[in-house]
Amino acid sequence: MFYFPTIKLKKNSEPIVFIHGTGMDHSVWTLPVRYFSRKKRDVLSIDLPGHGKSSGKLISSISGFSDQVFQLLDNNSIKKCSIVGHSMGSLIALEMASSQPHRIKAMSLIGTAFPMQVNDQLLQFAKSDVQKAIDILTFMGYSNQARIGRNKNPGMWMTESTRRLMQRSNKGVIYNDLLACSNFKGGLEKAKKVTAKVQLILGSNDFLTPTRKAVDLIDSFKNPDVKEIVNSGHTLMVEDPNKVLDYLIEAL
Amino acid sequence: MKKPKDLKPSTLSLHAGQRPDSDFGARATPIYQSSSFVFPDTETAAGIFNVERAGHVYSRITNPTNAVLEERISALEGGIGAITTASGQAALVLAITTILEKGSHLIASKSLYGGSHNLLEYTLPRFGIDTTFVDLRKTNDIKKNLKKNTKLIFGETLGNPGLDVLNIPKVSKIAHDNNIPLLVDSTFTTPYLMQPLSLGADLIFHSATKFLSGHGVVIGGLLVDGGKFDWGSSAKFKTLTEPYEGFHDMNFVDEYGPAAYINRARKEGARDFGACMSPHTAFLVLQGIETLSLRMERHIQNTRSIVDFLDSHQSVKSVCYPELDNHPDHKLAKDILPKGCGAVFTFQLEGNKETGKKFIEQLNLFSHLANVGDAKSLVIHPASTTHHRMSNDALKKAGITESTIRLSVGIEDCDDLIEDLDEALTYSTRK
8 A cells, every 4th residue: 555755664653644535645635744744753644545556456345444554554563543534534534443442542534424425326426427426526525615716725726636636546436435435334333432532623614524414423422622614615635724734733 | 416517717717716805805816015925933934834834935936916816727727726927938938847857858839939939949959958840730740759758749729820720639649648748838729719628738838918918018927737647657757756856855746646747846947947927917917817708709709800801802812810711720720719719810911021011010000019919909020020030941831921910909899900901901012
């Protein structure tokens, strides 16, 4: 499994593991990865199997993805880590923190909800007309304001950047990921098993995982720290990168 | 399920990249005429410098007013990001030097703006970058001239001044089959007439001085990255795939994925070459873009009427405009430029160089100057001005003769323009 940066981990390292969402790759975490690296923290920003630079067969379930990430940690003799996950990545993080709670120190879930049920029509598009699915995900992935622009990262047009990243996905990836999100069960019970310090970063204008759909999940964690970014949509790391980084610094 | 409704081009022309100013509610884009930006604390400063936080440092690299323009042109072109530059020429230099270095080669159209031709023919070879000029209509010639070190194919969407229509789907296919990006100069077409990225181009640059601004009061350029080209698919593009010592050993493909190119261009080219656009210029270009669709509609309408007028005039030998049946790219133009073939075209007068001189000097509304794309109508004699450094052979290849006149049709009342042309034609060809 590819991860970035390709560093030699320190002995007894407790890295921060960043897990991307549907059809994405490690490049969505460039800014926080640069921050934590500068602060001499070990960081693994991974490309899930079949995504980005990672080869390997696609995995059709959140628990399968979670097993693969643990496998990567085991291969690198990592006993403990903190995890950050966005969207589908947040479900993988939740699965990891509930299945092996002793290994997760802190966890930040960005743009999350449970259940993360995907609309049937969107799933159908992802299977038969992936460009349409990408267009819908891009459109709904941003707040109304962000679709007009004014990126805090100068000169970059947010929606097209996201669209382009998803267009790079291998065949079947978007459908696979959306289906994995939809099929993820028992999220609330899993949340109750988590012993790690938990943070949720949510966008008040998120159309894909609206804050109201995160309420039950929030209630299932013990003392979660909930951060809401006003006016942000689902793509919080692009829409408000500095606030997301500030919150991650607090949590990790 | 809510159907995605992306904003239409004329809406993006007015809104993309800008929200009302959060401090005072200004509806227009404020001009941030500031060389630099205050950091709230040393830690934030370190973060912005290390590109772990978004923000502005110094206006040579980024500026909030310029950023609005960069987003706006990206939105209109369907790109992922853009960089404003001091001129269209600076945008071309930035486009090339971001991925080519000493020992690199590019293939360029033989029908280019004189300034672009100068850069490729005379200046870049001094830095070890060589160009082969070919007729991009002849796909075999492109293939024949590809070398191991060829890293770019470059043409104008509408060649200058013969209006060769670049067959972007065909040329980009050859480029992509050989792991090479296609760069196009879309100054004559603007996003109103054509979106080159959707046809297969990878990079676009504009002279924003022209139609995008329309007012003829600024010099500026724009470089747009489509974000589609896979820079990591070959070992050709080392500036993007290998650690860059000049920026903490950054590997742009690893860190930015689809945005590798535009990030390298900013972090190296904008930083080191320093050919930046002033925020005031960015503001003025934005004012122009707000009315782009209205102006282009009128430019095209007037051009079509003037082309018809000249085409049937006894003192005109021929008119070169792709909407005419006799233009070699007529069919292609119908396919990829359905809204029109721009407002710049050439025609040949009956007569000689003297006739051309008299014609230009007799015009009253058409201004004789070295520019195109102004809201006001313009005229020039390419052989003695914009293309005067080209050899006779190169001129011939570009379709320019001693009696070639280039018009840039403005948005005045067309009747007045035709009357001006008619009078000048009558006077200049009087025996």
